Structures are given as C-alpha cells and as structure tokens.
Amino acid sequence: PHVPYSPPRYSEEEMMERSQQFFTLLNQRRSVRFISPEPVPRDIIHNVIRAAGTAPSGAHTEPWTFVVVGDSETKHRIREIVEEEEEINYKQRMGDKWVNDLRRLRTNWVKEYLDTAPYLILVFKQTYGVLPDGKKKTHYYNEISVSISCGLLLAALQNVGLVTVTTTPLNCGPQLRLLLRRPANEKLLMLLPVGYPSPDATVPDLTRKQLDDLMVFV
Amino acid sequence: PHVPYSPPRYSEEEMMERSQQFFTLLNQRRSVRFISPEPVPRDIIHNVIRAAGTAPSGAHTEPWTFVVVGDSETKHRIREIVEEEEEINYKQRMGDKWVNDLRRLRTNWVKEYLDTAPYLILVFKQTYGVLPDGKKKTHYYNEISVSISCGLLLAALQNVGLVTVTTTPLNCGPQLRLLLRRPANEKLLMLLPVGYPSPDATVPDLTRKQLDDLMVFV
Ligand SMILES: Cc1cc2nc3c(=O)[nH]c(=O)nc-3n(C[C@H](O)[C@H](O)[C@H](O)COP(=O)(O)O)c2cc1C
Ligand SMILES: Cc1cc2nc3c(=O)[nH]c(=O)nc-3n(C[C@H](O)[C@H](O)[C@H](O)COP(=O)(O)O)c2cc1C
Numbered sequence: 001p002h003v004p005y006s007p008p009r010y011s012e013e014e015m016m017e018r019s020q021q022f023f024t025l026l027n028q029r030r031s032v033r034f035i036s037p038e039p040v041p042r043d044i045i046h047n048v049i050r051a052a053g054t055a056p057s058g059a060h061t062e063p064w065t066f067v068v069v070g071d072s073e074t075k076h077r078i079r080e081i082v083e084e085e086e087e088i089n090y091k092q093r094m095g096d097k098w099v100n101d102l103r104r105l106r107t108n109w110v111k112e113y114l115d116t117a118p119y120l121i122l123v124f125k126q127t128y129g130v131l132p133d134g135k136k137k138t139h140y141y142n143e144i145s146v147s148i149s150c151g152l153l154l155a156a157l158q159n160v161g162l163v164t165v166t167t168t169p170l171n172c173g174p175q176l177r178l179l180l181r182r183p184a185n186e187k188l189l190m191l192l193p194v195g196y197p198s199p200d201a202t203v204p205d206l207t208r209k210q211l212d213d214l215m216v217f218v
Numbered sequence: 219p220h221v222p223y224s225p226p227r228y229s230e231e232e233m234m235e236r237s238q239q240f241f242t243l244l245n246q247r248r249s250v251r252f253i254s255p256e257p258v259p260r261d262i263i264h265n266v267i268r269a270a271g272t273a274p275s276g277a278h279t280e281p282w283t284f285v286v287v288g289d290s291e292t293k294h295r296i297r298e299i300v301e302e303e304e305e306i307n308y309k310q311r312m313g314d315k316w317v318n319d320l321r322r323l324r325t326n327w328v329k330e331y332l333d334t335a336p337y338l339i340l341v342f343k344q345t346y347g348v349l350p351d352g353k354k355k356t357h358y359y360n361e362i363s364v365s366i367s368c369g370l371l372l373a374a375l376q377n378v379g380l381v382t383v384t385t386t387p388l389n390c391g392p393q394l395r396l397l398l399r400r401p402a403n404e405k406l407l408m409l410l411p412v413g414y415p416s417p418d419a420t421v422p423d424l425t426r427k428q429l430d431d432l433m434v435f436v
Contacts, residue, residue: 005250012262019377023268026370050245053432143361147362168359203223209280216285218289
C-alpha cells in the first residue's frame with residue numbers, strides 16, 4: 001500500500017538560510033587522525049547510527065551492519081591487524097605512486113587512533129541477504145547504498161561535534177570479519193574511529209573545489 | 219603543511235538533543251517519485267551541491283561532477299533515453315526476480331518526474347583525473363567517495379524540504395554522458411530529480427530496521 005507524503009515546507013528565505021547553515025556545518029568537517037580518549041555517551045553513537053540507517057537503498061534492502069567497538073582489547077587487536085596490513089601496503093604492495101599521492105596527507109601505517117578513539121565503527125556491506133528459507137536475496141547496489149549511509153553518518157557526527165576519518169583498510173576485511181564474528185555475506189567497507197579531536201589535533205591544510213569546479217548547469 | 223583543528227564542542231545535553239533532531243529530520247526522508255513542476259530557486263540548488271562537495275574522498279581527489287539540468291528539452295531527452303532503457307530492463311533484461319523484488323515499490327519504466335521536476339541532478343564519478351601534462355591521475359575509491367557525497371546531498375535536500383528519488387539508471391550512462399557532453403573519464407553514477415513533492419504525492423508504506431537490526435555493540 002502507498003501512503004500520502006508531505007514533508008515540511010519552508011519559505012524561500014528559510015530554505016536559503018537553512019541551506020547556507022547546513023553547508024557551513026558540513027564544510028567544517030575534516031578527516032581527523034588524532035582522536036582523544038575522552039569517553040563519548042553511548043546514546044549519541046546510537047543516534048548517529050540511527051541517522052545512517054535512514055539512507056535509501058536499492059529495492060529497500062538496507063544492506064548495512066554497523067559494528068561499534070568500544071572494548072579496548074578488541075580495538076587493540078584491530079589496530080594490530082590494520083597496522084600489519086598497512087605496513088605491507090606502504091612498503092611493498094602499493095608502489096611509489098600511491099605512497100607519493102598520500103604524502104601530502106602525511107599518513108603512514110601507524111594508527112594510534114585505533115587505540116585512543118572511544119569507539120571504532122566498522123561498516124559492513126551485506127553483499128546478499130538470507131531469506132527465512134535459507135535462500136539468498138539479491139542486494140542491488142549494496143556498496144553504493146552503504147556508502148550513502150556513511151555520508152549520513154558523517155553528517156550526523158559533524159552535527160554533534162564528533163570527528164572521524166573515513167578509512168577503507170585495504171586487505172584487512174577478512175581478518176576483521178572473523179575477529180568480529182560477522183557472517184560470510186558481510187564484507188568490510190569502511191572503518192571509522194569516532195570521538196572528540198585531541199586538543200592538539202592538526203589536519204592537512206587542504207582546500208576544496210569551488211562550486212564552478214564541481215557543478216555544471218544545463 | 220598541517221594546521222590546528224578544533225570544531226565546535228557541545229555539552230552532552232546539546233549533543234543528545236542535536237543527534238535526536240538530526241535523526242528526526244533524516245528519518246522523514248522518503249524517495250519521492252511524484253515531483254511538482256513548481257520552480258525552485260537556483261541558489262538553493264547551488265547550496266545543496268556545495269554541501270555535497272564537502273565529502274571526504276580517497277586521497278582528496280574530489281572525483282565528482284554534478285550536472286544540473288533545468289532546461290526542459292534536455293530533461294525530456296533524458297526521459298526518452300531512460301524510459302527506453304528501463305522498458306527493456308523491466309520487460310527483458312532483468313528477469314522476473316528483479317521485477318518481483320520491485321513490485322512493492324510499484325515502480326515501472328514510466329518516469330514522469332523526469333519532465334516535471336524543475337531540476338535533474340546527474341551525478342558523475344570521475345574514474346580517473348587528468349593532470350595538466352595530460353597524464354592520468356588515479357582516483358582511489360571514486361565510486362565510494364561519490365556515493366558518500368550523494369549521502370550529503372540527500373541530507374542537504376531534506377534539510378530544505380526538497381525531495382528526490384535516488385536512481386541508478388541501468389545502461390543509460392553512455393548515452394547520457396554523450397548528451398551532456400561529459401568527458402570520457404566521467405561515468406554516470408546517479409540521477410536525482412529534485413523539487414517539491416506533488417500535492418498528491420504518495421510513497422510505499424515501508425518501515426525501516428530498528429537499531430538492534432543494524433547495529434552490533436562489542
Ligand atoms: C543505489 C540506489 C539505487 C536506487 N535505484 C532506484 C531506481 O532506479 N528507481 C527507483 O524508483 N528507486 C530507486 N532507489 C530508491 C529505493 O527504492 C528506495 O531508497 C527504497 O525503496 C527505500 O525507500 P526510501 O528511500 O523512501 O526510504 C534506489 C536507491 C538506491 C540507494
Ligand atoms: C573512500 C575513502 C577512503 C579513504 N581512506 C583513507 C585511509 O585509508 N586513510 C586515511 O587516513 N584517510 C582516508 N580517507 C580520507 C581522505 O584522505 C580525506 O577525506 C581527504 O584527504 C580529504 O580530507 P577531508 O576529509 O578532511 O576533507 C579516505 C576517504 C574516503 C572517502
């Protein structure tokens with residue numbers, strides 16, 4: 001069955017103001033790689049994940065699982081897995097070009113934030129679903145849908161003053177899936193350490209494209 | 219060079235309230251397939267695209283181009299291309315299973331909104347970049363980055379009371395790329411018709427997963 005839909009309607013002035021405020025909020029977001037160990041109330045994490053769960057998804061499959069790790073030992077084990085793989089990525093697997101492209105960001109394979117952040121959110125995409133009768137259910141466009149939901153998660157975090165860095169830990173998926181006992185249909189898509197920034201946090205001095213460089217009007 | 223970063227800091231009460239409000243806002247979002255022809259100020263569209271352009275991207279490549287189509291003839295030509303391909307998708311290409319999975323949504327290949335929406339936003343991913351010397355630049359994780367930016371775009375639209383439906387027009391990419399004269403490194407990822415909902419808009423009566431079905435705590 002279908003139901004009527006009428007969202008709130010704003011005046012053009014309100015729309016203009018709201019759109020500017022929202023841009024200002026999001027434009028303050030930066031990927032932060034120095035995260036304070038200060039605790040963050042768990043309910044806030046629940047709410048940002050609820051926000052992520054409102055994303056659209058191909059054929060409404062909602063193909064996401066957000067694993068929130070607050071346990072110190074598990075965080076440390078994740079750090080060991082990620083650093084071991086990342087060291088190989090930087091030193092052998094990826095080649096000079098990749099290392100060079102990342103130089104500006106001054107990133108390397110040491111990821112202290114995996115210990116210090118109060119929470120690590122590991123985002124899994126469900127590559128297929130499992131029906132009650134055990135049959136597989138196709139999850140159309142699952143990676144795109146989960147990435148959209150991560151966009152909502154980032155906006156929700158920014159909106160409460162928490163920081164993260166979007167990471168895609170190369171080659172760590174299988175080990176992290178086993179560590180976290182996720183089923184075979186789930187594949188790791190992103191790992192987001194979440195918390196307040198460290199008091200002395202710094203970020204690369206990057207700029208963003210201006211509107212004319214990202215939009216074309218027809 | 220790196221620079222200090224300290225975003226606004228809120229009290230725990232404020233965080234709780236802001237996170238609830240943001241969830242409530244996003245939870246009102248629905249994919250709307252009935253869009254009013256009422257005009258929308260172009261500046262609002264600029265601001266929502268600016269918001270999308272704040273997304274993180276692999277190695278800060280910003281691999282997105284947002285093509286905003288307001289011209290009626292171009293919209294109509296897009297409709298013709300999409301409907302022709304979608305009719306083949308529904309009738310031949312995709313098989314009964316796909317058609318069945320979509321039945322609940324009552325979608326079909328007729329896409330009136332492609333004419334009626336004041337704007338169509340076609341989101342292209344830049345699969346590689348082109349350096350000043352003509353060499354190719356790798357765009358790591360470009361599809362994920364662009365999908366995240368679409369998540370921000372959806373949040374920005376919802377925040378001003380505009381609606382859209384996230385679509386991935388199957389097999390239409392090459393024709394639409396040529397129609398819009400986009401370069402060969404750009405591939406269509408999504409097409410979003412944008413406007414106010416029609417006064418009599420309806421949506422499928424779907425529910426979303428509850429927190430326990432999308433989050434796992436460790
Ligand atoms: C990647 C992706 C592709 C989609 N493709 C289509 C599409 O081609 N046509 C359509 O009508 N809806 C499409 N949708 C919208 C979904 O059907 C919709 O998000 C889902 O039914 C949940 O409804 P909601 O967005 O109202 O929460 C798509 C959504 C996503 C995320
Ligand atoms: C898909 C994706 C993967 C990323 N992977 C990493 C990563 O593995 N490690 C890292 O430090 N940053 C990673 N980033 C963050 C980018 O480097 C960052 O978004 C970019 O430099 C722009 O900076 P900003 O987010 O502060 O605007 C990733 C971002 C995206 C979108």
